[in-house]
Amino acid sequence: xxxxxxxxxxxxxxxxxxxxxxxxxxxxxxxxxxxxxxxxxxxxxxxxxxxxxxxxxxxxxxxxxxxxxxxxxxxxxxxxxxxxxxxxxxxxxxxxxxxxxxxxxxxxxxxxxxxxxxxxxxxxxxxxxxxxxxxxxxxxxxxxxxxxxxxxxxxxxxxxxxxxxxxxxxxxxxxxxxxxxxxxxxxxxxxxxxxxxxxxxxxxxxxxxxxxxxxxxxxxxxxxxxxxxxxxxxxxxxxxxxxxxxxxxxxxxxxxxxxxxxxxxxxxxxxxx
Numbered sequence: 001x002x003x004x005x006x007x008x009x010x011x012x013x014x015x016x017x018x019x020x021x022x023x024x025x026x027x028x029x030x031x032x033x034x035x036x037x038x039x040x041x042x043x044x045x046x047x048x049x050x051x052x053x054x055x056x057x058x059x060x061x062x063x064x065x066x067x068x069x070x071x072x073x074x075x076x077x078x079x080x081x082x083x084x085x086x087x088x089x090x091x092x093x094x095x096x097x098x099x100x101x102x103x104x105x106x107x108x109x110x111x112x113x114x115x116x117x118x119x120x121x122x123x124x125x126x127x128x129x130x131x132x133x134x135x136x137x138x139x140x141x142x143x144x145x146x147x148x149x150x151x152x153x154x155x156x157x158x159x160x161x162x163x164x165x166x167x168x169x170x171x172x173x174x175x176x177x178x179x180x181x182x183x184x185x186x187x188x189x190x191x192x193x194x195x196x197x198x199x200x201x202x203x204x205x206x207x208x209x210x211x212x213x214x215x216x217x218x219x220x221x222x223x224x225x226x227x228x229x230x231x232x233x234x235x236x237x238x239x240x241x242x243x244x245x246x247x248x249x250x251x252x253x254x255x256x257x258x259x260x261x262x263x264x265x266x267x268x269x270x271x272x273x
Contacts, residue, residue, distance in 0.1 A: 009044075025105070130152065134256070138252065158194070180212030196231065
């Protein structure tokens with residue numbers, strides 16, 4: 001069995017995907033190394049968006065490739081700009097994040113035992129509810145890595161949340177590139193239903209909703225505010241980046257919302273206070 005080292009950069013969705021990779025590796029009998037120098041394989045889960053981040057990712061990949069027996073690069077930069085690693089002479093396998101476990105396991109068939117360790121950040125459970133977004137912002141390359149939103153069912157995500165809570169999570173962090181558009185790919189905006197169902201799970205825990213663009217929230221903001229009002233498990237917190245207070249700038253950025261939509265979202269949640 002191999003030892004592994006995982007480094008994760010970027011958003012909470014990336015961190016959630018790294019947890020899924022680690023869960024699969026541990027279930028397959030692999031164990032974390034003390035550091036990259038001691039690992040049979042290093043896994044670099046990358047971020048992108050701006051040039052400075054890209055340079056940092058390339059530099060870290062170069063460092064890891066020189067000190068680790070094998071390097072796997074995944075995440076947004078790997079998917080959107082994977083050729084840049086080869087151009088920088090980085091010796092690495094470029095993979096989608098859900099391909100990483102099977103690559104590292106090398107065809108081995110893991111036997112998952114009842115005492116397989118859950119992967120938690122202390123008492124925080126990361127729950128990526130979907131991958132991708134419905135935006136096409138002019139400044140962001142992440143869309144080319146993640147694609148349009150792909151939403152697992154409400155029941156599937158509720159079962160993942162239940163497993164985290166039963167494993168000891170005291171806080172569930174609901175993550176995604178844009179949590180507000182969860183279910184949009186099925187033609188049904190399902191975030192309020194999902195949060196309501198998660199809060200109904202037996203246990204002592206809280207729920208924090210991750211980033212949701214104003215354009216994704218608008219249209220379900222009143223229903224979502226009702227869910228917040230009815231469930232004390234939900235933190236009174238919502239991350240809805242306005243980006244600009246100018247409609248002209250928002251149009252140039254190709255954001256889905258305009259100032260008035262953002263104000264409507266804020267006013268709805270302010271009424272709960």
